[in-house]
Amino acid sequence: MPFSLHFSPTPLITAPSPLSKPFFLVPYYHTLHAPKSPLCSSMEHALTHQGKQEAFDRRPEDSQTLPLGLRRDAMPSHVAVIMDGNRRWARLRDLPVRSGYEAGVESLRKIVEICCKWGIKVLSVFAFSSDNWFRPKVEVEFLMSLFERAMQEDTGIFFRENIRISVIGDLTKLPKALQELMVNLEEATKNNTRFQLIVAVSYSGHYDVVQACQRLALKAKCGLIEPSDINVSLMEQELETNCTEFPHPDLLIRTSGEFRISNFMLWQLAYTELFFAQSLWPDFGEAEFLKALLAFQQRQRRYGV
Amino acid sequence: MVTSVPNKVGNYSSTGNGVHKLFFDDITNFLRRCLFRVLSVGPIPTHLAFIMDGNRRYAKKQNLKEGEGHKAGYLALMSLLRYCYELGIKYVTIYAFSIENFKRRPDEVQSLMDLMLEKMEALLLEESIVNQYGIRVCFIGNLRLLSEPVRAAAEKVMKVTSNNSKAMLLVCVAYTASNEIVHAVEGSCKEKEKEFRLCNLNNNVMDDVKEGEKVNGMVVHDIQDFYEDTSVESQGLKQGKGCNGTPYHACESVESNWDQVLTSKASKSGEVSEGFRNLRQEDPVIKLVDIEKHMYMAVAPDPDMLVRSSGESRLSNFLLWQTSNCQLYSPAALWPEIGLSQLAWAILKFQQSHSYLEKKMKQL
Secondary structure, three states: OOOOOOOOOOOOOOOOOOOOOOHHHHHHHHHHHOOOOOOOHHHHHHHHHHOHHHHHHOOHHHHOOOOOOOOHHHOOOEEEEEOOOHHHHHHHOOOOHHHHHHHHHHHHHHHHHHHHHHOOOEEEEEEEEHHHHHOOHHHHHHHHHHHHHHHHHHHHHHHHOOEEEEEEOOHHHOOHHHHHHHHHHHHHHOOOOOEEEEEEEEEOHHHHHHHHHHHHHHHHHOOOOOHHHOOHHHHHHHOHHHHOOOOOOOEEEEOOOOOOOOOOOOHHHOOOEEEEOOOOHHHOOHHHHHHHHHHHHHOOOOOOO | OOOEEEOOOOOEEEOOOOHHHHHHHHHHHHHHHHHHHHHOOOOOOOEEEEEOOOHHHHHHHOOOOOOHHHHHHHHHHHHHHHHHHHHOOOEEEEEEEEHHHHHOOHHHHHHHHHHHHHHHHHHOOOOOHHHHHOEEEEEEOOHHHOOHHHHHHHHHHHHHOOOOOOEEEEEEEEEOHHHHHHHHHHHHHHHHHHHHHHOOOOOOOOOOOOOOOEEOOEEOOOHHHHHHHHOOOOOOOOEEEOOOOOEEEOOOOHHHHHHHHHHOOOOOOOOOOHHHHHHHOOOOOOOHHHHHOOOHHHHOOOOOEEEEHHHOOOOOOOOOOOOOOOEEEOOOOOHHHOOHHHHHHHHHHHHHHHHHHHHHHHHO
């Protein structure tokens, strides 16, 4: 890391008082109240010094050649990943579970780099499911601190590489500091255009549909819509994946040989091609990713017709 | 042509070409029963779902006329259903016709509708599978999209079999999961709207919000008054005035208007309406169960396993809500080629993942 970035002492978002937000609106509070205040001075410095201009001028997808067999015109716009197998990876090596998660973060960094190189526009990762809250407290706390650390460490890379970070899920369950960090990072990177990383934390497909339904119910209560107006398009607008131009993954990869979706992005996966990789997530590298993409490019997609 | 007719014991003897065939069929039935006994040592799924993919490719592969692939697929389905119910699988769901399939060529759609009508009527016959196994049939989907004869036949089958209780066959027709979810969301919203209208809005107060307190720079008022001030239209968005008389763009954030509606209070009394007491508490307005009870598939538990034939690995908008934690299996065989071996393999895969899941739960 050439330099480190620090957020200003006053977070960009003021946390709302506990009673000012009904529970069901809280997941969206950060988008409701994101102020238009200028970035802190160190961020300004990072952007100009490191060359937001450079990133803007650079067209990596044109200059990079793809591996043999991969066709640029058939690259998926949005790839989703269920990063499974970190704990098993650690157990197989007689390492503590936390080593598995740390190795998983490294693996994610590599895949993000590859996505940027090969012209994939959006990568969604299932970092922490709503169901994962039932894991041992020590493990959950470690994961929360790992997310915080990783996001802080990589902030410079996000700016340098023109990467937009979006976070989906019920953020109210996260530690306050992590919530603020994520919200600030989302706000600060929202105009980055080269690549978007969507991190699903405290997320599930059921949760996404329920929160969309709650928002639609509120709109109906306020007389903005009739319940009979509710259609696919209105639902799509309220789902948390409305943060991206490509809300439907073209390809879902799940590692570690499990053949299930595990409550990730149910609505959005309607016509997604599924690829189940045997390797554990920390071992999922460029070769495995290439295999998945080659398999995807051979599939004939009919979108239900 | 050999026809199979179930006898009293449930074996399928041929009224065909003599003693040899009878003997052969008895042996295969015996072997099948042995196989099922072995499989039954482990857990058997309660609910299997099938995406019947590959009928058209099968017809092409076998140089059959178009439409013959679907007929072959129907025969494969009947055999598979018999195997499932013999094995003790209580619920079987099949993806017969997607809403997206209406985009196919009109003659193909018509021939599929004709085939469905013919097979629905066959289900009502005494010797049909529904009577043999006591199956209740449910047609799942937006049945209003079907032509009148097909919809009427579906409703008749559902009515006639409604008292059967040994097993259930759910036939998804004119179905997509997104249509099902939208329907359930609409149902939940309508239900909540009715509840909301029963509440008395005029005396709503938030206990802990002080009178005259500012929320987002605006002085809070009674919800009703505030809402009348905001002039937010349901369709378009126009410039309105905030309650301080300050012009604002209603479209800046529709959510922020609701936010203020919800957090504002009556300035007069200290009463809280039941509706707003509910909104104010931790419980969300709509819960998962509220949506689930409006799903077409609420009549059955979630599938334990989803099997898609022909080797394609995608959900194609089938049971997206219900398959969140379901085991997925994609045998390469085209649907008319699906048989006992694929079913047995699916059961074994289910049993393998079932024991893995149980181990995982114990670790937690």
